[in-house]
Amino acid sequence: MRNYKIPTLTIAGSDSSGGAGIQADIKTFSALGTYGMSVITAITAQNTQGVFLVEELSNEIIKKQIEVIFDDIPPKAVKIGMVSSPQIIKEIVDTLKKYNPKYLVVDPVMISKSGYSLLKPEAKMNLIKYLIPMAYILTPNTLEAEEITGMHIDNLNDMKIAGQKILELGLKYVLMKGGHLKGDAVDVLIGKDTFEIYKQERLDKKNTHGTGCTLSSAITAHLALGYSVEKAIDLSKKYITETIRNSFDMGKGVGPVNHFYSF
Ligand SMILES: Nc1ncnc2c1ncn2[C@@H]1O[C@H](COP(=O)(O)OP(=O)(O)OP(=O)(O)O)[C@@H](O)[C@H]1O
Ligand SMILES: Cc1ncc(COP(=O)(O)O)c(N)n1
Numbered sequence: 001m002r003n004y005k006i007p008t009l010t011i012a013g014s015d016s017s018g019g020a021g022i023q024a025d026i027k028t029f030s031a032l033g034t035y036g037m038s039v040i041t042a043i044t045a046q047n048t049q050g051v052f053l054v055e056e057l058s059n060e061i062i063k064k065q066i067e068v069i070f071d072d073i074p075p076k077a078v079k080i081g082m083v084s085s086p087q088i089i090k091e092i093v094d095t096l097k098k099y100n101p102k103y104l105v106v107d108p109v110m111i112s113k114s115g116y117s118l119l120k121p122e123a124k125m126n127l128i129k130y131l132i133p134m135a136y137i138l139t140p141n142t143l144e145a146e147e148i149t150g151m152h153i154d155n156l157n158d159m160k161i162a163g164q165k166i167l168e169l170g171l172k173y174v175l176m177k178g179g180h181l182k183g184d185a186v187d188v189l190i191g192k193d194t195f196e197i198y199k200q201e202r203l204d205k206k207n208t209h210g211t212g213c214t215l216s217s218a219i220t221a222h223l224a225l226g227y228s229v230e231k232a233i234d235l236s237k238k239y240i241t242e243t244i245r246n247s248f249d250m251g252k253g254v255g256p257v258n259h260f261y262s263f
Helices: 021-031 059-072 086-097 121-134 142-149 156-167 211-224 229-245
Strands: 007-015 035-047 050-056 077-080 104-106 173-177 185-191 194-200
Touching (some): 173 211
Parallel strands (some): 007 077
16 A cells, blocks of 8 residues: 555664665655654764764654654554664663554664674663563564574574574564575564564675665564564565665665665
């Protein structure tokens, strides 16, 4: 349904190069026919070659952005990306509790593809203790799932065990992303009574900046549009695969995926 009137919200960091973070989320929300809104948590000076500087916004402005959005345009689904410090995580959790959004998609962003740490080490505890339990769905890559569980993840079975361990934190679903493993690009959805495998061919492409952000915001958009969690992931997995297939060179490093390949 492309009427662009279904509101979706991302709470994340800005990527000046437009490939990841808030910019990737808004592009995805728009490409999938929803009305994208944003709460910026931090500004990164970033391009296709790396992250060069990060400035976090104050708790006050982060909280106010959330409040004014929810009081005026309550989103149908919300996504959380880069939230770098323990204070920012706590502020977001405390503010969101007032509104209790049903569909909260949490992408536990830790390290950028270029190797820059986007989550301070001391923020990990608040992520696990406060933010993850609030999620409708968490979308960790293997490295993030290892950080959360303390387990080593090498294959599909490890992904399943780690996903079940994460579920014990109290959230509804975990989508374990296998993009960093070898072979096909396999993601696994785990819920209390749910186990689904989503498999797509691995594409030999260099321009994959923002794949995680794009997948989680696609899931957010599809949930907002009313799809079931299984269908939302199925459609989002197909979308991310096509955006990677149609990705292009932009800048001197790892370029973006093509959010608008179908237009
Ligand atoms: N080369 C590829 N070919 C096809 N699908 C891929 C490829 N790389 C990643 N994916 C898929 O893209 C999605 C994002 O996965 P990935 O594991 O790259 O997330 P991520 O590491 O969180 O991304 P990011 O580094 O942008 O934060 C997953 O569905 C994954 O299976
Ligand atoms: C603001 C922001 N959020 C998230 C990412 C992760 O994306 P990637 O792992 O593709 O660099 C990023 N680079 N920048």
